[in-house]
Amino acid sequence: MASEIPAIEVENLVRRFGDVEALSHVNVTIRKGEFFSLLGPSGCGKTTLLRIVGGLDMPDEGIVRIGGTDAREIPAHKRPVNTVFQSYALFPHLTVYDNIAFGLRMKKVAKPEISERVKKVMDLVEITPLGNRKPAQLSGGQKQRVALARAVVNEPQVLLLDEPLGALDLKLRKQLQVELLQLQRRLKITFIYVTHDQEEALVMSDRIAVMRAGKIEQMGEAESLYEHPHTRYVSQFLGSCNLIDGTVKRRGPKEAIVDSIVGELRVEFGQNPPAAAQRDKFTLAIRPEKVTLCRLDESAGENRVKVRVDELIYIGSETHYVLRAGEQRLTAEAMNVKVGSQGFDIGQEAIVYLPAAGLLVLDD
Amino acid sequence: MAKKKGEVKFGEQLTVGGHLSRSVVTSGPGIFWVTVFLLVPLVWIGVVSFLTRGEVGGYGKPFTFENYTRFAGFGFFGFDLLYPQIIFRSLVLGAGTAGFCMLAALPLAFFIAGMPARYKNTALTLVLIPFWTNLLIRTYAWQIILAPESPITHLAVALGLTTAGSPLYPSAMAIYIGMVCDYLPFLVLPLYSSVEKIDWSIAEAASDLGADKLRVFWHAILPQVTPGLVAGIVLVFIPATGQFVIPDLLGGAKTVMMGNAIQQQFLQSRDWPFGSAIAFIGMGIVLVGLWVYARFSGEKGGELL
Numbered sequence: 001m002a003s004e005i006p007a008i009e010v011e012n013l014v015r016r017f018g019d020v021e022a023l024s025h026v027n028v029t030i031r032k033g034e035f036f037s038l039l040g041p042s043g044c045g046k047t048t049l050l051r052i053v054g055g056l057d058m059p060d061e062g063i064v065r066i067g068g069t070d071a072r073e074i075p076a077h078k079r080p081v082n083t084v085f086q087s088y089a090l091f092p093h094l095t096v097y098d099n100i101a102f103g104l105r106m107k108k109v110a111k112p113e114i115s116e117r118v119k120k121v122m123d124l125v126e127i128t129p130l131g132n133r134k135p136a137q138l139s140g141g142q143k144q145r146v147a148l149a150r151a152v153v154n155e156p157q158v159l160l161l162d163e164p165l166g167a168l169d170l171k172l173r174k175q176l177q178v179e180l181l182q183l184q185r186r187l188k189i190t191f192i193y194v195t196h197d198q199e200e201a202l203v204m205s206d207r208i209a210v211m212r213a214g215k216i217e218q219m220g221e222a223e224s225l226y227e228h229p230h231t232r233y234v235s236q237f238l239g240s241c242n243l244i245d246g247t248v249k250r251r252g253p254k255e256a257i258v259d260s261i262v263g264e265l266r267v268e269f270g271q272n273p274p275a276a277a278q279r280d281k282f283t284l285a286i287r288p289e290k291v292t293l294c295r296l297d298e299s300a301g302e303n304r305v306k307v308r309v310d311e312l313i314y315i316g317s318e319t320h321y322v323l324r325a326g327e328q329r330l331t332a333e334a335m336n337v338k339v340g341s342q343g344f345d346i347g348q349e350a351i352v353y354l355p356a357a358g359l360l361v362l363d364d
Numbered sequence: 365m366a367k368k369k370g371e372v373k374f375g376e377q378l379t380v381g382g383h384l385s386r387s388v389v390t391s392g393p394g395i396f397w398v399t400v401f402l403l404v405p406l407v408w409i410g411v412v413s414f415l416t417r418g419e420v421g422g423y424g425k426p427f428t429f430e431n432y433t434r435f436a437g438f439g440f441f442g443f444d445l446l447y448p449q450i451i452f453r454s455l456v457l458g459a460g461t462a463g464f465c466m467l468a469a470l471p472l473a474f475f476i477a478g479m480p481a482r483y484k485n486t487a488l489t490l491v492l493i494p495f496w497t498n499l500l501i502r503t504y505a506w507q508i509i510l511a512p513e514s515p516i517t518h519l520a521v522a523l524g525l526t527t528a529g530s531p532l533y534p535s536a537m538a539i540y541i542g543m544v545c546d547y548l549p550f551l552v553l554p555l556y557s558s559v560e561k562i563d564w565s566i567a568e569a570a571s572d573l574g575a576d577k578l579r580v581f582w583h584a585i586l587p588q589v590t591p592g593l594v595a596g597i598v599l600v601f602i603p604a605t606g607q608f609v610i611p612d613l614l615g616g617a618k619t620v621m622m623g624n625a626i627q628q629q630f631l632q633s634r635d636w637p638f639g640s641a642i643a644f645i646g647m648g649i650v651l652v653g654l655w656v657y658a659r660f661s662g663e664k665g666g667e668l669l
Contacts, residue, residue, distance in 0.1 A: 085569055092587075151573075
C-alpha cells in the first residue's frame with residue numbers, strides 16, 4: 001500500500017492574482033479513494049487549488065501530479081478529473097439526459113454505451129424521471145444531482161466538488177451529505193471537496209486541510225483536527241474554543257504549570273508535545289464542552305476557577321453558558337443529562353474545572 | 365361569500381373598470397402609435413395593391429389581381445421574371461449583409477466584453493459613431509476612400525487586387541463594405557448584451573467534460589449568445605433587404621433592388637398599386653422566412669420573433 005501512487009500530488013504550488021498570493025507554496029498529497037476536504041473561509045484559496053487541479057486555472061509555480069503524471073501539460077479537457085461546480089453550471093439549452101451524456105459524447109463513446117451509462121448513473125442519483133427536463137425546470141436539489149451525475153458518468157479518477165451543497169437549504173444539505181458519502185464509498189472515486197462549512201467537513205471527510213490566506217494551516221483526520229488544533233485559527237474555525245493566555249512557571253517533559261489570568265493551571269502535553277510547549281508564554285485552548293461547570297459546594301479536581309454566569313443559552317439537549325472569571329471570558333457547554341432543573345442561573349457564582357489534558361498549547 | 369369584483373394585481377384589489385382604465389393609460393399611447401402609424405398605412409397599402417392604376421397616377425377601382433400576376437412575370441411584354449429576380453437580389457443582399465455583419469460582430473462583441481470596465485462605454489460609443497452621420501454622407505465617404513488615388517486603392521493595387529488608376533467601386537465588395545459599415549451596430553449591440561451575460565462557468569464545465577476550445581464555443585458559448593445573435597441578424601436582415609441607396613452609390617446604379625423598384629413605382633411610374641404589391645410581396649417573403657426560421661430553430665430563436 002505504501003508504494004501506491006497517490007491520486008493527487010501538489011508540490012510547492014503558487015498562484016498569484018496581481019500582488020495577492022492566492023496560493024503560496026501549498027503541498028498536499030491525496031490518496032486514492034480518499035474523501036479529502038479543503039476547508040476555509042471564502043478567499044482562502046481553496047477554490048483556486050481545486051481549479052488548478054481541474055485544469056481550469058494554471059499555477060505560477062509548482063507541480064500538480066494526477067495519478068503520478070505531471071498535469072501541467074494536460075489541458076482541462078483531457079484530464080481524468082471532473083468537477084461539480086458550485087453554481088452547477090448545467091447547460092441550460094440541453095435536457096438533463098443530454099447534460100449527463102455531454103462528457104461521453106465529447107469522448108466519442110459509442111451511442112448504446114452512452115445511453116446505458118447515462119441511465120445507470122441517473123438511477124444511482126435517483127433522477128431517472130427527469131431525463132427530458134431542462135435545467136430551468138429543476139429544483140436546487142435536483143440540479144445538484146444532475147451536476148453530480150454529469151461528472152460521475154465519466155468515471156473520473158478524481159472528482160472535484162466546489163461547495164456543491166452551498167446553495168441548498170439545511171435539511172436538504174444534510175440529506176445530500178449522507179448520499180454523497182454513500183456514493184463516494186460505492187464508486188471508490190477520490191473526492192476533493194471544497195467547503196466553508198466546518199460541520200460538513202467533519203461529517204464527510206477522511207481527511208481535512210484547513211486553509212488560510214493561501215496556505216494549508218493544518219491537515220489531518222477530522223478527530224485529530226478537532227481535538228488537537230495547532231493554531232488559534234484552526235481552533236476557532238473548527239468549532240469554538242476558549243483561549244487563555246499565560247506564562248510558564250514550571251515545566252516538565254509531559255506537563256507544565258502555567259500562571260494565567262484565571263490562576264495557576266496545570267497543562268498536560270499529551271503524546272506528542274507541540275513545539276510551542278518549549279516557549280515561555282502559552283496560548284492555551286480548551287473546547288467549551290470540556291469545561292465542566294460545578295456548584296460552589298461541589299468538590300471538583302484541579303484547575304478550579306471561580307466564575308459568574310453571564311449568559312445562559314438553553315437549546316434543549318444542552319445548555320451553553322457564557323462565564324466570566326475576572327477579565328477572562330469562558331464558554332461552557334453542558335449536556336442536560338439531569339432530570340429537572342439544571343441549576344444555574346444568570347448572575348449565579350459557580351466553579352469550573354479545566355481538565356489538564358483538555359488544555360492545548362497553541363502555536364500562536 | 366362576497367361578490368368577486370376583480371382580481372388582485374400588483375398587491376391591490378382592482379375592479380374591472382379600474383383595471384381597464386389603468387390599461388388604457390399605460391398601453392394606450394403605444395397602441396395608438398402602432399395603429400395610426402403602422403397598422404392603418406399597412407392596411408391601406410394592402411388595399412391599394414389590389415386596385416388599378418388611374419390614367420394619370422393615383423388609383424381606383426376595379427379590384428384586381430393584376431398587380432400580383434404582373435409581379436410573377438406576366439407583364440405587358442410577355443413572360444419575364446424581372447421582379448422575382450429583384451426580390452431575390454434584395455434577399456441575397458440582406459442575407460449577405462447579415463452574414464458579413466455577423467462575422468465582424470462576433471469577434472468585436474467578445475473583444476468589447478473582454479475589455480476593462482472603464483473602456484467598455486467608450487468602445488460602445490465608437491461602435492455607434494457612424495449613426496451620428498447621415499447615411500448619404502457616409503456612403504459618399506466610401507466613394508472617396510475607394511477612389512483611384514486613395515491609399516486603400518494604392519494598397520489594393522500593390523496587392524494585385526485591381527489595376528492602377530481605377531477605383532475600387534462600383535463593385536460587390538464596395539456594396540458590402542458600405543452595408544456592413546451601416547448595419548454593424550444593429551448586430552453588435554444586441555450581441556454584446558448577450559455576450560456580457562455569458563455564464564463562463566458553463567464554458568468551464570464543457571471544458572471540464574472534455575470539450576476542446578472549438579467545441580466549448582459551439583456547445584457552451586454560442587447557445588448562450590444565440591438570442592442576441594438572432595435579434596441582431598433580424599435587425600440587420602430586414603432593413604438591409606430594403607436598402608437601395610448604398611447599392612446604387614457603391615454598386616454603380618446598374619442593378620435594381622427591391623427598394624428602388626418600389627420607389628420607382630411610387631415616384632417615377634406613379635403606379636401606386638403595383639408599388640404596393642411589390643412592397644407587400646417583399647414583406648411577406650421576409651415574414652415567412654422569419655417564421656420558418658423561428659419554427660426550425662426551436663425555442664432559442666423562436667422566443668424573439
